[in-house]
Amino acid sequence: MVQNKARRKTKRVLSIVLMVIIGVIMFFPLYWMLVSSFRTNDQIYSTTLNLLPTSLMLKNYADLLLTTKFVYWFTNSVLITLSTTLLGLVLCTIAGFALARYRFRFRNAIFLLIFIMISIPRFTTIIPLFKIMSQLNFTDTYLSLILPFAVNPLALFLMKQYLESIPEDLLDSARIDGLNELQMVIRIVMPIIKPAIGAAGVNIVMMTWNDYLFPLVMMSSERKLVLTVGLASLKTLYVVEYGMIMAGSVISVLPLIIAFLIFQKQFVAGLIAGSVKG
Amino acid sequence: MKKVLTAAAILLLSFGFLSASGAEESKAEGPIELSYWGWGPHVVGVNETISPAFKEMYPDVTVKAEALGPWDLMDKFYVSMVSGKGAPDAAQLVRRVSEKYLISELLYDFTGFMNEYDGQFSEALNRDVLSVDGKYLGIPLDYGPSALFYNKPLAEKLGIDVSTIVTWDDFYELAVKISREYPDLYIMTQYYPAGTWGSNYYRMFMQSAGANIYDAEGKVIRNNQKMVEVLEFLYKLHADVKTLNIPVNDPLMWEESRKNNILFYPRNSYFSGEMEQQVPEMDGVIHTIPWPLWSEDDDPQYTGNWGGVALVVPQKGPHADIAAEFCKFFATNVEALTQHWYTTTGVPSYAPARDNIIKDNTNETFAKGLMEAITVREVGPWYYTDWAQTEKILGDGLDNMFGGKLTPAEAWQWTEDQLIKILGR
Amino acid sequence: MVFDKKKSPYLFLLPFLIMFFSFWLWPILQSLYWSMLEWDGLRAPTFVGFRNYIKLFSEQDYIIALSNTVSAAIVYIGIMVIVALFLGFMLNSSILPGRAAFRTIIFLPVTVSLPVIALVFFIIFAKNNGVLNNIISTLGFGRSIDWLGDPRINLWSIVSLRIWRASGFYAIFILAGLQSIPEEVIEASIIDGASGWKTIRLIVLPLLRPVIIYVIIASSIWAFQLFEEPWILTRGGPVNSTATIAMHVYRNGFQFFQLGYASASAYVLTAIIVVFALIQLLINKGK
Structure with missing residues (x-):
């Protein structure tokens, strides 16, 4: 018994050590990014590995805010990501509900088709897509980014799985109460699928926030660029403004981290029901 | 709370949709804004020096340069050429790989200009990167x-x-x-x-x-x-x-x-x-x-x-002629090119500008003796x-x-x- | 009544499908047609049927890119799932303090955009005085390793970057799966005398199967589209040792102006991913 206790203690200590090591590895590049954002270019290039935050220079941040259109880029990214996520969640919820709760012709075929199509490399579709957007007069507007990304097959998949787990009785009683199907989805279903919304939302947010190629091609005015493209424009043919790029990246991961901290409970809970059932 | 969220959602969405209407460009008479795609210090130069100087000749025209990475610019330019929409009024290209972009139906023909300035653009063979079937479809700006x-x-x-x-x-x-x-x-x-x-x-x-x-x-x-x-x-x-x-x-x-x-x-x-x-x-x-x-x-x-920059003008643009005038102005503006040399140390392709730098070498470059070192050789x-x-x-x-x-x-x-x-x- | 039980599924699907058709399917079908053209996008195209596909498989660079892509994807998915499982178990383990903080930390890498990550890793992997080589020499293991320049290891350097980036994200999926397993199931098996590893292998993993399959499917889509990291770090070199199909598509489409050929290249990749996904689905269904 005593031996067992000792063993358990060693195990615990070992696990904690392991956890710390993994945490450091996971955190290191981000930590480095953070530290670099406070350094001058020559401090960043320093070969003597300097892990401590040697300086707290805010010049990179000041330069970024004052000499570039960073504020616009950031606002654009936030607005586009939020709108895409909202629209995407609405679309995926009702479409997912249709796929999960009704029997109709081609149901499986439609689902399979959607699922397969996301695997096509996007370079191939960018030119035809740009053509469509320009015919609709959507290029250089938020719509050109919101519309394609709101259709998110992975989010649809998660939604569908989750919606399959809702008890049929609940829906039936709603129908007996005289609600039509749309009213039922809005009033009864939507309020109880918060976790799935968290999980599907994270998928859409991740895809939209960090995308590069689509916003690069679709948006032209400097004020309408998104963060990823804007930061990349600081990297010219010969010169890389590491300090400013790092500062910009630090600011750009913050919203994601904050969102994760707020929604992680729902996110995890949504995944439990959404993905576990497979 | 729910109502607030809904309102926010509607606001956000309508914001996105409203911004779509911004795409409609006014093609009416009046002040013209030319869009120019570039990278690096060129962009600052165009906005701060060259555009105001051009305005003195064409008071109605403002050139607005936008910065992109060079390879991003090349990709974006290509997409707009293929789609026939979304191209800027003028752009700079990476000259050594510009050959495939040079299609006479799509780009403004600078042959007349280049012939008029024959002999004033240095390094003749590099200039040929920009010529297709005897036509010049771009102007060389600088080289390295x-x-x-x-x-x-x-x-x-x-x-x-x-x-x-x-x-x-x-x-x-x-x-x-x-x-x-x-x-x-x-x-x-x-x-x-x-x-x-x-x-x-x-x-x-x-x-x-x-x-x-x-x-x-x-x-x-x-x-x-x-x-x-x-x-x-x-x-x-x-x-x-x-x-x-x-x-x-x-x-x-x-x-x-x-x-x-x-x-x-x-x-x-x-x-x-x-x-x-x-x-x-x-x-x-x-x-x-x-x-x-x-x-x-x-x-x-x-x-x-190493290479250099080429200026091109998509022919389909509504202001192609005036954009071409701008490119000609830029590529032969001694003052602008001299300044361009001191910021990027790209040598002007336009020989009089280069000669001006050699003659008046009061403001040395960062690396000393650079201009002498390169002018004793021929590319x-x-x-x-x-x-x-x-x-x-x-x-x-x-x-x-x-x-x-x-x-x-x-x-x-x-x-x-x-x-x-x-x-x- | 518009929203009755019969019409509703169609009406609910309609908005999604309209947008899916216009912004995904239509461009994809159009590029399917392009894959049968010889076309630079600017001049008039020539219809060449399946010639682009035939040409692909006689191009040495393409075969290398194909084998790089497939092997990198399989190794990536394999190791990433194991690492994610491991992290997931750690996150679920009641003996560890500070799990919430740990969960946030391992989620961090996926938030940073790829170009920035690649820049950071540029400095980590650098041969002369890179962070990794500095650590190695500080620990006293002599010679520095050319992480990105040595054709025998550079692909795996890039794969390890990807594993680092994604495993924390997917670990949270695993955690979700673990939390949905009733504790009594695990406890009961321990009382039955099953050892820890046996419990995991015989009881927990089978229950986790659906979530693992989801992780594999979701990650395989991106695994096969490997592009940004090798493009920024090595441009596919030296001599194609880190070239991938997505890079082949990009190069041919955007740099060499062979839109038809590039589309064909992308379709071959798609076919591979579809086969891969179908196999997974079949395995899943067969159970």
Whole structure:
């Protein structure tokens, strides 16, 4: 018994050590990014590995805010990501509900088709897509980014799985109460699928926030660029403004981290029901 | 709470949709705003100097330059050309790979202008990158001839007299000697792996040797002995001399520079502007000498050229004519180009502007003696046929050699075979 | 009544499908047609049927890119799932303090955009005085390793970057799966005398199967589209050692102006991913 206790203690200590090591590895590049954002270019290039935050220079941040259109880029990214996520969640919820709760012709075929199509490399579709957007007069507007990304097959998949787990009785009683199907989805279903919304939302947010190629091609005015493209424009043919790029990246991961901290409970809970059932 | 959220959602969405209407451009008479795509200091120059100067001639016209990365710009420009929409009124392209963009139905024809200014744009063959079937579809703005940069205090400390370096053989002998005496010192920097950016770097050596991959008809030159010799030299240099091998933009190079650990930098004129930004504290340390010759009796004495910028105007644009006027103005504006030299150290293609810089060299560049070093040489003739693809194949061939898989002669044979097989030239 | 039980599924699907058709399917079908053209996008195209596909398989670079892509994807998925499982178990383990903080930390890498991550890793992997080589030499293991330049290891350097980036994200999926397993199931098996590893292998993993399959499917889509990291770090070199199909598509489409050929290249990749996904689905269904 005593031996067992000792063993358990060693195990615990070992696990904690392991956890710390993994945490450091996971955190290191981000930590480095953070530290670099406070350094001058020559401090960043320093070969003597300097892990401590040697300086707290805010010049990179000041330069970024004052000499570039960073504020616009950031606002654009936030607005586009939020709108895409909202629209995407609405679309995926009702479409997912249709796929999960009704029997109709081609149901499986439609689902399979959607699922397969996301695997096509996007370079191939960018030119035809740009053509469509320009015919609709959507290029250089938020719509050109919101519309394609709101259709998110992975989010649809998660939604569908989750919606399959809702008890049929609940829906039936709603129908007996005289609600039509749309009213039922809005009033009864939507309020109880918060976790799935968290999980599907994270998928859409991740895809939209960090995308590069689509916003690069679709948006032209400097004020309408998104963060990823804007930061990349600081990297010219010969010169890389590491300090400013790092500062910009630090600011750009913050919203994601904050969102994760707020929604992680729902996110995890949504995944439990959404993905576990497979 | 729910209502607030719903309201926010509706607001956000309608915001997105409303912004769609912003796409409608007013094509009415009145002030014209020309859009210009560029990268780097060009963009600042256009907005701050060149556009206001142009406005004096055309009071209704404002040019608004937008910054993109060069390769992003090339991609975006291509997408807009294919779709027939979304192109800017004018743009700068990476000249050495601009060949495929040059289609006479799509781009403004500058033939008349180029003929009028015949002889005033230097380095005739590079200009040909922009000509298709006798038509000039772009204007060359600047170029970056090669020079040998070095750390002067370091050279003095080691007792090296750089004026003894006339040929690459001189350079090699000196480099081997220093390598032995000072094993910790990097004699020079070079791009490796070549397939990344190195292709174009090593091409400067080839160009300066008067070698070429293609002939004027765009056929691969067979049994290219000159090229094999250059490759043999590069291999020797790679094997016997301590070099700092870096892929492009490796920030660690600057650290080694700053610590005075690098003696030579075989680079091109843009390198001075780049150093000024990256290692400003080395002001006065870096000097230049002319690019070494391949033999003392070389005539003409060639140097290489990194590349340069081409100005193009999509023909379908509503303001193509005025945009073309702007490009002509930019490419021949002595004052603007002089300023361009001091910020980017790109040499103006327009000869009078270059002569003006030589004549009035009061404001030295970051690397000292740069203009003298490059003007004593002539840029070697080079045919940029199918350049995007050729650059990839060339890089692979060089990597095969540096990686020790093939001897220089085999590596060139391999490259030649690939070019013929893949490009059918 | 518009929203009755019969019409509703169609009406609910309609908005999604309209947008899916216009912004996904239509461009994809259009590029399917392009894959049978010889076309630079600017001049008039020529219809060449399946010639682009035939040409692909006679191109040495393509075969290398194909094998790089497939092997990198399989190794990536394999190791990533194991690492994610491991992290997931750690997150679920009651003996560890500070799990919430740990969960946030391992989620961090996926938030940073790829170009920035690649820049950071540029400095980590650098041969001369890179962070990794500095650590190695500080620990006293002599020679520095050319992480990105040595053709024998550079692909795996890039794969390890990807594993680092994604495993924390997917670990949270695993955690979700673990939390949905009733504790009594695990406890019961321990009382039965099953050892820890046996419990995991015989009881927990089978229950986790659906979530693992989801992780594999979701990650395989991106695994096969490997592009940004090798493009920024090595441009596919030296000599194609880190070239991938997505890079082949990009190069041919955007740099060499062979839109038809590039589309064909992308379709071959798609076919591979579809086969891969179908196999997974079949395995899943067969159970």
